[in-house]
Amino acid sequence: MRNILIFKGPNSRFEEIIKAHNENVLSLYEILESRKKDEDGSTKVGLKDYYESIIIDSTDFSSLSETGERLINHMLTTFVYHFDIKHIFIQNPTETIEKKIKIMAKNNSEYNLEIIQHTYPMITKESLLNIYQNYSGTVIGQEKVKEEMLNVLYTIYKKRNKGEPLVLMFFGPSGVGKTESAKYFSEVLGGNKIFRVQMSMFQNSKSLDYLFGEEHNAKSFALDLLERESNVILLDEFDKTFDTVYSAFYQMFDEGVFRDRNYNVNLEDAIIICTSNYSDLTTIRRTIGDPLYFRFNKHIEFDELKKESVIKIIKLIYDNILEELDDSEKDIVVKARLIDYILSNVDTFMKQSPNYRRIKNFVGDLINSLLVKELIDDIEQ
């Protein structure tokens, strides 16, 4: 028997799968190069006498021409028989290649074809408890968000979503923890870094090609999705783009599949988080339109930071900055009672819709100006 394995999923997992087969491997590159003949008839790449497996990963397809894509089964068959190859591993093939491989396996009983769709970790009771206990320590002052998230996540935990993705809109002012929350949920729920796309990047035709998938051998959104390490997907700054771009997401939000011209991506049980600076539901509905608006399972509002949150954040930032100072600097800052001064001015600060970045700049500037003043005084003396 000869085994063919098609694996759809991230590189980290694919590497584990092929680990036991990483000797005597023939690559697609070698296959392609060995077919090219120099003018004198000699081949460019020398092949060994013996190979056990052929391994083709996501990135390898970029060296394949359109004809090569259509003829992949014939090409592989030639090499399989020449070297008596026992294993073929293919990661994230295009739909065309998958179809060709299926035909190849069907027409020859020697082949045993297995297709593995990577599954991401399920939501556990422990991860929900973890969010309940720790979210507010990471993202300050968004208690309501925590409650709403736990409620929607419970549906997936109980598998009542029936595989459908959970589509969420995080909205509210900037710098209050929307992106940070999305990253946090990805880490708690799957232990992996979030899959993030900045929506403002879709402005020119090249980036739209990336989204809609032009050439099978170019980088595309669909291929990146196939390779994602986390099932939490962040479409960041969702409001910073336009209608054509939104249309790419209808089917993804609705049915949990993303298709472009080359790939078909399964988004079962995915948590798709879109962030935006919209101020209220009416504005969201008016701006993105009903069809898209109603595709969201929930719109989760992030509040302006309240005074007590601002105080907490000031202390946190102050401590973080202090940690980076050397002892003499620390001494100056502590002696000047800078933290008391900052905290006694919180009310003035609250008037200018505080956000994390602004607070950080404010505290950082104050500390620096104190240290600079000391330095100058020192020199002048």
Ligand SMILES: Nc1ncnc2c1ncn2[C@@H]1O[C@H](COP(=O)(O)OP(=O)(O)O)[C@@H](O)[C@H]1O
């Ligand atoms: N409520 C908050 N609690 C703690 N840190 C926060 C909070 N809001 C923002 N930050 C910090 O500020 C920075 C920007 O926050 P981010 O989540 O990107 O804001 P946005 O709401 O604009 O997406 C991040 O480093 C984040 O850790």
Ligand SMILES: [Mg+2]
């Ligand atoms: Mg953000």
